[in-house]
Each structure stands twice: as C-alpha cells, then as structure tokens.
Amino acid sequence: MTQVVLALVLGALFAIGTYLVLRRDVVRVVWGVAIMSQAANVYLVTMGGLVGRAPVLGHDAEATTCAAAGAAGEAGSAAAGCVTDPLVQALVLTAIVIGFGTTAFALVLTYRVYEEHGTIDLDGLGEVVR
C-alpha cells in the first residue's frame, strides 16, 4: 500500500514540477525545477526499500540491512529489526545540498534577468539583437 501511495505522490510531484516549468513566469519555472529535483530525491529514498528501521548506529549493535536480510532468506525481515538501506539516504543528502546550491543560483539568476530585461515574463524577454 505504501508503495502505491508513494508512487502516486511521486507522479503528482513530477506533474506539478513539469506544469510549473512550462509557465511564463521565471519564478514559477524555478519553483518547478526545485519541485522536480525534490521529487527525484523522494524517489531515491524509496529506492532503498520501504521496510526497516532508521539506520542509526548504536540502536542495535548487530543490525543488518533489510536487503541483506532478504538476500539471506529471512522471512518477516521487518519484524527481525532490520535497518533500511542507508546508502540512498546518503545519496539524498548529497543531492539536497547540490540542489540547495543550484536553486540559490537559479534565484539570483532570476533577479539578474529582471535587472537586465525589466521583466520576468518569459514572453517578454524577446530576441536580443546583437
């Protein structure tokens, strides 16, 4: 059930992101790109598997990841206290930081577009004659 809900949420997020990227207002475009990158981050987290406890070292000295437990053939791996895959969470942290930098730059670029063109309406940017 969780998988279906998460899949629908991801689809909705990408749809919203695509809709916003196709707007005329540059700020909405930046919003759309930000939502799309965050949707990709949510997708990355789901790729780690949807069962298991939080991967915090120290809660359980002998935790195994649910993927390893599943490969070893244990049944009821969620009840066995397996830990969800921490690798994808590290990937998402990296992606969030990269997204933070690029979103900041995109916003400053938006302001610069406004300063140079006097408008943030994409139809109003027009062709530039050299």
Next chain:
Amino acid sequence: MAVAGSQVAVAPLLVPLATAVAVLVVGFSWRLQVGVSVAGVRGYALAVAVLFDRVAGGGTLVYQVSGWPAPFGITLVADALSTFMLGLAATVAVAAVLFSVRAVDPFGQGLSYHALLHFMLVGVTGSFLTGDLFNLFVWFEVMLMASYVLVVFYSGPEQTRAALQYVVLNLIGSAVMLLAIGGLYAVTGTLNMADVARRLADPGAFGIDPAPVLGLSALLFAVFALKAGLVPFHFWVPPAYRAAPPPVAAVLAGVVKKVGVYAIVRLYFTVFAAATLPVDLPGVSAVAGDSVLAFYGPVVFVLAAASILLGGVAAVAQDDVEGLLAYSSIGQVGFIVLPLAIGAAVPAVRQVAVLATLVYTVNHGVAKALLFLTSGAIFDAVGSVRFSDLGGLAERAPVLSVCFLVGGLSLVGVPPLVGFLGKLYVFDALARGRATLALAVALIGAVLTIAYVTRAWNRGFWGPPLAGEVDVSREEVAILVALAVVVVVLGVGAEPLVRAADAASAAALDRGAYVSAVLGGGGT
C-alpha cells in the same frame, strides 16, 4: 593490472582544486590571481602528462578514496580511455586559461573567473576519472555549477537569457540523472561501475533481474545526450556558446561536450553491454538482439544523423561567427557519435568504431577550441563577430586568418591536419560496418561542413575590407598559433595519437580488465 596506492591517479583532480582555492585566497590582487591560475593550469597539464605516462607504461591505475575498498568506496580509475580524454582536456584548458588572461577584462577576471575555470576543470577531471555512478553525478554537478556562472559571466541581456535556458534544462537533466541512478541502484544493488558490470554479466549469481536496465539506461542516455548537445537536446547550445566569453565557449565546446561522449562510451560500451537481455521494440525490426547495445545502435544513429543534418544546415545559415561555430558543434558531435551507433549495432567493428569516435573527439576538441578562441580574437580586434561587420580580414590580420583557416580545414578534414584522420577513421568504421545509410548521412554532413567553413571564410576573410580599426592583440595570436601548430602536429605526427586512441578504445571495450582492475586485486 592495477597498482595499489597510486596517488598519482588523484593528482589531476587535486591540482585544479588547489589552484581554484589558491586563486580565491589571493583574490585581492588580479596579478597574483593570474599568476596562480597560469601556474595551476600548467601544473594540471604536467599532472595529466605524468598520469598518462604511468598508465601507458604500467596499466590501469586504481585509487580508492579514503581507503574504503571497492565496491563500497568510491573508486577513481585511470585507464587508457580516461587519460586520453584528460590529455584533450589539458590541451584545451591551457590554451583557454592563457587566452583568458588577455581576452577577458581584468575587472571581470578578478571576480573569481579563474577560480570558476579551475572548478570546472575539477568537475571535468572527476568525471573522466570516477568509477562510481553517483560520483559521476556529483562531478557533473561541479562542472555544471561552474559553467552556469561562466556562461552568464558578462551578465548582459543576452547572457542572462541564454543562461536561464542553459540552467533550467540542465537542472531538469540532473533530476532525470538522479532518477536513472536511483533506479540502477535498486536494480543492481551497487553504484560502483565495475561492480555493476560484474553483476549484469552474471545476474543469477547476485540475485538480480537485469531487465529494467534497458529503460533506466535510456533515461541516463538522455542526460548524456543533453550534455553532449545531440539533437533533440541541443537547444541550449547556440545561445550558451554565443553568450559565454570566448575562452569559456572554447572549453565548453572542446571539453565539457566530450564529457557526455565519454560517459556514453564508458557506461554503455564498458558497463551496460555486460548485460544479456532480450531487446525488442515492437514494430521496429532494427531493434532486436540480446544486448542493450542492440537498442542503442538505431537510437544513436537517428540522433547522430539528425545532429549532423540540423547542425550543418543551420550553420550555413548563420549570420555571425559564434552562431556558426555553435551549430557546427552540434553537427560535429553527430559525427563523433555516429561511429558509436555502428559499433553498437555491429559487434565486429566495435573497436574500430570507438577508435574513430576518440580520434574525431580530439580533432573536434582542439579545432573547435582554436576556432572559438579565434572568434574571440576577432571580436577583440574588430569589435564584432557578425559577418556583415567583417570582411577582408585575410589582408589586414593574416596570422589570425591562417589560424582560422587551420581550424576550419581541420573540421572539413583536409590532410595533413588531424581532422583528416578523424574523418578517415569515421568513414572507415562506417564502411566496415556496411552502414550505407550512415555513410550517406556522413557524406552529406561533410559537404555541409565544407559549405559553412567556405562561407565563413568568404564572408569574413576574403572580399573587400570593411571600414574600421583592426587592432589584433599579439599575445592572443601567439596562443592561437600555438594551438594551430598542435592541430598540424597531431595530423602530421599522427602515430602517437592513433596509438593512444587505440589503447583507449581497447580499454573501453575490455570489460574483464576494467572489472579485475577495480575489484579483483585493486587495493587502497
């Protein structure tokens, strides 16, 4: 054979990183920045030369970051293919940095221009050296982030508009790349490229199902095609190349585009080709086989053919030198990727095809960098790059014109320039693969190349000289002459280049050697 403890593999990564930081530290003085930057790029070229020498003599070098063993840690792999691409990057980077010192105004240079250029080099070097899928994403982002700022560097109306398009398209591309990498991790259970190749070759032993790899690799291919500027992902190329400062355009066209091509060769020919899965597109008989490459043969052919034709036709119609060079880049990338399509479809010619791609990559990288720098010199001399403002430059700036001619003839493929070798190998690979349609497209592309180079030469360099000052900077021309000499030397003394490209293409296709270098015996 992998050599453990090989720090020299990291040297090309550390040198531009240290240079970028040092440039920022001495940010109070333009002269110090220039000194550090020039010394840094020379150090980078030296590090690449040393690494190239070590790998050519001793085999693949593997470096495990922080000592974490493969496949858990991040692996940096310096094999013949990586060092070949690094050699191209170093050549173009040295020329671009030296040219920037003269071409970009000192106030602009002082505003972290050199640091950004070196950060972009770090991203490019990391992309060429990494052996980990997500690490590839990170280095792509480093390279892109620096290039975003460099494209919009002059911050005028045209630059902001071009940068907006460039940034939005690449941010969407990054999100798509994350999707593909996440999916590939879920399917194969690992991010290390060598480990992915090993698991795909023997899926039963690792308990994975390789069927989704085709679709996910196609998603990843779209991102690499965006970086390389293949049709239909080419829309950001002409505005960005027009807007960027000429040395930045030279590095973008000469090196950053090639990162996309390198990623296609590395990931599709070395890693994903390990999978054996039935490929079948209903209704399209050309796509059928038992390897992922059976899908990519026709797909890459369509993209390459479209790029060659669209790039060539649009280049003929351009009114200014930079637009012509930008559309020409789109067409030339089609030429670079066309042999890969034939190599993917016909396994017997695969090595010849990758060899052709690599030799043409060097040709385009160096010649296009030379042409972009020449257009920058023309802009500094005349004040405009529109053909309506140029004319008769061959009389008034002869050395500059010769440099442009060398670059243009190299694109056309006239011996004894390196472009002749590129075209020769491409046509050879196509002929060996019996790809008549591809040969026809390549011929049309070659004719279009002749058309736009001739048009540029006639409009800009022959004809009645137009009124106005032509003030050519001697230092800029000196750099252009050096780069033109490189183009000639690579063509005349082609043996080392072809030998290096041959070793690189063998390394690209020798999956067993790559996997055993990283996993079977690779240490810290």
